[in-house]
Amino acid sequence: MTHREVMVFEGPHGWTEWSPFLEYDDQEAATWLKAAIEFGYAPTPELRTKSIFVNATLAAVAPAEVEQQLDAFGEFRTVKIKVAEPGQTIEDDLARIRRVRELRPSVALRIDANGGYDVGTAIELAKQLAIESIDLQYFEQPVKTIAELAEVRERLARIGTKVAADESVRKASDPLAVAEANAADVLVIKAQPLGGITSALEITNRAKLPVTVSSALETSIGISMGLHLAAAIEVESFDAGLATVALLTDDVCDEPFIAKNSKLEVKRAVPSENKLAKLAADSERVDWWQERLKRCFELI
Template identity: 30%
Template sequence: MTTTQQQATPFTLTHISLHQFTIDLDKPLPVGKQRIEKRSGLVLSATASNNMLQRQACVEISPLSGLDNQGQTLIGFSRETLAEVAEQLTALLPQLHQQPSDNLLALAEQTPYPSLAFGLSQLHGKLAGKFNGHSITPRTVPLIYRQSGEPLTAVADRVSSLPSSVYAVKVKVAQDSLEDEIKLIHQILAIRPNLKLRLDANRGFSLEQAIEFAACLPLDSIEYIEEPCHNPDDNQDFYHAIAMPWALDETLNDPTYQFELQPGLRALIIKPTLLGSIEKLQHLIETAEEHGVRCILSSSLEASLGIEAISRLAQMMTPDEIPGVDTLGAFSQDLVVSSGKEHSLSLEELTPLISLS
């Protein structure tokens, strides 16, 4: 039997398991204007076999929802909760057991939960060998943000320590007063004048605030600002007033979103966990790039297993763009896949929810 025939022979899901994890963070991570100090999610594992081959794979499914470090519900990201995804998976897995692995794609299209759709389609891709042969080139755009109560000098120290090879950074804005944030931007550029900045406002400004903020910045140093206005309909007026390119992020989370070219739209910041299946991701990228809009894959604060997958997808789908995955530094441990931390949690160390053999 040839390799082509082996690959054409349907794979059957002979073993499936689901585990849950929680990892403490060494420092809070920003979720819009909120902060989280731990990250929870699921790991879905499967073995698929045909007459000649057996393949194993696991994926992270971590909706960006739950509570922040003040006990408040996270707003503006995943609509589904971890409990809802776990409940649906627990019901679906017996239907998948001993069935063709292609059924994963069918269920990915049927589920209303984007994080689950992404996980199921990703698992199918891994079991089909579609992720093989795509090495990951270490590349990242450092994330710069100010911790609560942190002096600007501490942020300056982090900027000063950036490797000389770094040519762009992402900066969280619309978090503090306009005065402090304008100072922060100028301080970063005073230390590293050649840096290009990708600003992320998370819809934190009114139109008037966004214009006032942008008017005080050197436009030549700004690649774009993500979601500058509370009301996304104001983004075009913002661009007409100040000529600063802008990008979409949260807007893409709306299940009814359809790409539309707009004045000033420079990039789509795509979080696969919030968007849905890999097929939906591929379609959005192709449509945007046809209109000259950049597509940058970004994390939803996944652990190392999820970050590895997004990095690999970025290498495959957007090879000319550096993905936004500079969030692992805050994690106290890795998950299944090592990023170099002292400890990486194995499946055996996670909480088992279901196992079918």
């Protein structure tokens, strides 16, 4: 992805963001709109902490690029490594993971396949990492379906590797189905895709599994929504995947939500007029988003 479009607006409780990806249909985008409206127009839940530990995220790059990408995040105690990129092999993924472990021997490692492996390849990769004593905090969405996740989870439990579900939560008609099927050890929770903070909290409380709050590649305004969710979580949680503003070339805030010492402060984001003007979409895209907003609002 090289381009991101979002809609931001101000409600009585502060600025909020609506940023469903362009390819999403109106029904899915309407769920994201519920989250945006809630964050701007309703009070946030009681916060249990004032700051959130966050992880670095490494794209599916060649080993020679790993150091530079990790350095952009500064200090961190957890890194999520993307794997299963189309056109790459399991050896490419292993080389990337080994390079991270070489450069950052003490950080916790997660790998994220975005459902890109089949069952056999996912197990092969995890077993090879275990042979090399490269421990994983968890293996995120190794395969696509809940049935496949359940199989991978059962087999990887024998070598002590946990499985996390992301797409099987946020893109499912029933976000709790993966937990009810015992197909994951960890749930990855995102505020907008789940319809907002209140809905996401209900899911975590009912699932009774550890969670990781993560982003959907939002601006600092969307990240603020994620931070408020992470700060209200009552179940066990891992370092949040909310440091993704560092992956953007620009942001709507003069002081973007960039982590310091592996942490982000839980606060509202306020965009600057200059940045809003600089990053404003052209009239054609504005019309497209306004029409999308009208259609999706009718579905709420």
